[in-house]
Amino acid sequence: MSTENTQDRARYVMRPPVDVFESEDGLRLVVDLPGVPKDGLELNFDQGLLGLVARRPLGEGDDAPFAEFRRRFELPRWIDGDKSTARLEAGVLTVELPKADAARPRQIQVSFD
Amino acid sequence: MLFRLDDLDHTFQVMNDLHRRLDRALGAAGLADVPRASELGWVDLTETPDELVLRADLPGVDADALDISLKEEVLTLTAQRRVEVPEGHKVHVRERRPYKFTRSFALPTRVDPEKVGARLRDGVLTVRLAKAEAVKPRQITLAD
Structure with a gap:
């Protein structure tokens, strides 16, 4: 899916609502994307930026115009973008962004001689 | 004293930092004015x-x-x-x-x-x- 070629079919652009949660393992982003099919989703992780573009068709067929959800997040350095996973279910996108190993809390074993 | 100021500041610092990052990212992307x-x-x-x-x-x-x-x-x-x-x-x-x-x-x-x-x-x-x-x-x- 090329942004350049399809730009003129984007009828309007919206900023979707998002929840951001943090656990010991990493960050979880939850985004409302109603009407977006799996092949309409584009997630890019580049230089600490997570870019989200999601296209919602506004009609039938390949040439149908669409609405676009766009949002971009600057992520903390301790996120390991290569290990991120995403799932889209019932119009809700969930992205798991694990912490880099160095950033995880770890148990220090202390021993006494 | 009921609480230590240091603790409170730290709590919000983490949150504020993330908010600031998000806002800055949105501003940089030119999306601050995009309708919600x-x-x-x-x-x-x-x-x-x-x-x-x-x-x-x-x-x-x-x-x-x-x-x-x-x-x-x-x-x-x-x-x-x-x-x-x-x-x-x-x-x-x-x-x-x-x-x-x-x-x-x-x-x-x-x-x-x-x-x-x-x-x-x-x-x-x-x-x-x-x-x-x-x-x-x-x-x-x-x-x-």
Whole structure:
């Protein structure tokens, strides 16, 4: 899916609502994307930026115009973008962004001689 | 002293930092002015010669948290959405809202109650209601 070629079919652009949660393992982003099919989703992780573009068709067929959800997040350095996973279910996108190993809390074993 | 100022500052610093990062990222992307998608289901009601079509944005709403009923020419939609903090997580940003609402729509024409279909897909509800035969447009042919 090329942004350049399809730009003129984007009828309007919206900023979707998002929840951001943090656990010991990493960050979880939850985004409302109603009407977006799996092949309409584009997630890019580049230089600490997570870019989200999601296209919602506004009609039938390949040439149908669409609405676009766009949002971009600057992520903390301790996120390991290569290990991120995403799932889209019932119009809700969930992205798991694990912490880099160095950033995880770890148990220090202390021993006494 | 009831609390240590240091603790409090630190608590909010983490949160504020993330907010600042998000805002800065949005500003950099030129998206600060982009309209927010609605928090509570947008509804479209459209009409073709043969049917009425209602579409509602209901991301994250389960089929069993949805109730659709038709009585006379009024279509009523009840939907509930829960938005929970996952276990063991703390909250940085919370924009997605839980809701429970009921909306009723007076339909502009009579419909056939036997020909109503509803589908929930990708977080969008589509209800199709076939118009009653009596109100469908009819082609009139001229007699010779």
